[in-house]
Amino acid sequence: MNGEIIAVGSELLLGQIVNTNARFISEELANIGINVYYHTVIGDNKQRLKQVVEIAQQRADLIIFTGGLGPTKDDLTKETIASLLGVALSMDKAALQSIEDYFSRRNLNMTENNKKQALVFDGSEVLPNDNGMAPGMVLTKDGITYMLLPGPPSEMEPMLTTYGKNALIKRMDRSEKIQSRVLRFYGIGEASLEDQLLDLFEGQTNPTMAPLAANGEVTIRLTAKHASDNTRIQLLDTLEQTIKERVGEYFYGYDDTTLVKEMGKLIQENKLTLSVAESLTGGLFQEEVTSISGVSEWFKGGVVTYWPEVKINLLNVSKETIDQYGVVSEQCAKEMAENVRRLLQTEIGLSFTGVAGPATLEGKEPGTVFVGLSMKDAPTVAYQLKLSGNRESVRTRAVKNGAWRVIKALQSL
Template sequence: MNVRTEIIAVGSELLLGQIVNSNAQFLSSQLADLGMNVYYHTVVGDNSARLEQAIKIAQDRSNVIIFTGGLGPTKDDLTKETISRTIGKELVFDQEALEYIEQYFVQTKRIMSENNKKQALVLDGANILKNDYGMAPGMALEVDGTIYMLLPGPPKEMKPMFQNYGRTYFQNQLGFQEKITSRVLRYFGIGESQLETDIQDIIDEQVNPTVAPLAGDGEVTLRLTAKHVDENIANQLLNDLEQKINARVGEFFYGYEQTTLAKELTKLLVEKGKTISAAESLTGGMFSEQITALDGASQFLKGSIVCYTNEMKAQVLNVSIDTLAKFGAVSEQCAKEMAEQIRKLAKSDIGISFTGVAGPKPHEGQPVGTVFIGIATQGHETQVYKFHFAGTRNGIRVRTVKYGCHYLVKLLTEIE
């Protein structure tokens, strides 16, 4: 069976932006693990006519349709009723679910209103998916070659229901399938267009595994995906492809999956047994905030100073007044002294500094986006990196911090 899966999330709160559709993300990951292709995500409000229309569209293009939400006791919980009418299956009471609901109200010494019985209604002939953390059961059935699965909306109910019962249903119904195995490679310091150009022939030739470039927040990620009945073989296919890609762009590779440059930096600081301190001007403490947000920061971060004004740079950090007068705060010379002085002051192995113009106006004759990052290490010449960033004030600050982490990762990687 060529599985074409669609996930339909029901709930006006999703369309209003009141909650995030995390259910679809969870289900897509779970279904990929089963080897089931998800082609569409649909969100529809609590409206029977629009839901019916969404179901009919899904029937034309998908043969597995999974619904989340709309199984509760209130009038706007209309998923079951709409599906019942659309596919021609009556709703009947599931006795076990009804007894469970009634017993719940007895135990909690509450009066059960009549509409709570609605939660025990299921599509006639459906396989019941037990709700271990709520009242409304889920269900699944096949009608005219299409599988319909109904799951509750609250993630605390939906996730265990699918993991404990939904997965088993699909495994039994669809039989053994190829497993989809994915891997995310993360790159920094190279643009999406350049990376794509460097591996264009690999992208053009892809069959299995496949490679998909994604960009965001000044970084580029590649998602590699392999299909095989044997997970070990799928992983070997990914290993071979990763090696081929990184033979060309490996100098920009820094990690896997959901890691960040800050996380990789902290791992290396611990691994190498090095300490660091920071002097921040335009970043306003953003670098230090990212580092201290991670566990174990006290092992390697000696301290930081937000020295936003020239007075603070001179009086607290001991940057030379002559340097500030001759070259200005936004200069290579200032960045160099800031990095060296914070390292001495904190007695750390590494000192890093950030100074520049985030905007919205030029400063000291320097255009918006001019940034200097200094890195001082004991026994080595201080390095200063100059950049010209474009974008918003916050975007410039975010990219500055990422580049600081990037150069520190490169430095620490080279240390024995």
């Protein structure tokens, strides 16, 4: 199957929101061996929707739509496609029931326009919406499969993974499959990585290798193509091995893992606990930690000491240290890490202090960051970083570096 993803929504064309749906769907399709060759975005406009569908029918045999399934007047995807394909719409009882339940659970009155959401293509496979009202649907007609999904990612994503993917797998010609594996690296630049693997990048055809650099990390996507599941995995394993022999020290994980997640796994494996003191990162590290469920196994909490006075009063950083070295200093980072560790009674204490920008602080340039790491029964250390980019980028890169320091420290235990 060759796919095209068509997102319908004027808010996308106005730049009000970003089309994260196309990314999510593309990744999910790649995982089951469906190639996506086109993403298209149009507004809530019948005429233009018809035209792009006619173009898509010439170049794709799987067309996935997102958006325009809601109750309002500008939700017109379903009606437009039905008219274009010449299929009738009929009321799906289960979907209607689910919409009625949705309102009654919230003690709200269901208005008439909400019923229209339960209309589906005659003869289609209905995809239940466990997180909203409008159901999705799949229909194959004249050799082309059409899948309609709702626009809100919180509804679309679980619908696709829970129901949509299976509906597609059933319809696939499974003679040959592609399979991807992403290797993630930290602490090495893209050019340097490419340099060390140049012969591989140039010589590899199966698996293929695609590098990508973003936010201080580099990834390599390996994609193998073969009918046999075992052979695909073997092809990926062999190439991964060769890559790791050369740049393994920078490798930290697979696919969509993160440095913070890998750090968490290691802390948990070692049966340790973590606390964190953040200044310039302002809670970003702890937020990323707690976005993972189940972290209370190893994460106790921490502080956001944005003001110097809070560093002193809440975290017992000594006033002398701050007066003598400033808050953007190795000494302050060390005290923050050590004190948060003692205060929260954890084995690991991690700290961040520095200049996020745009203004300088204590005469130091934005991007000047100190990461402090205190571990029980080991000398407390601090690392100075020179990070580039804007405020957001400096904070994000500082957080990654902190997780990397913990990973390296635990790996050398």
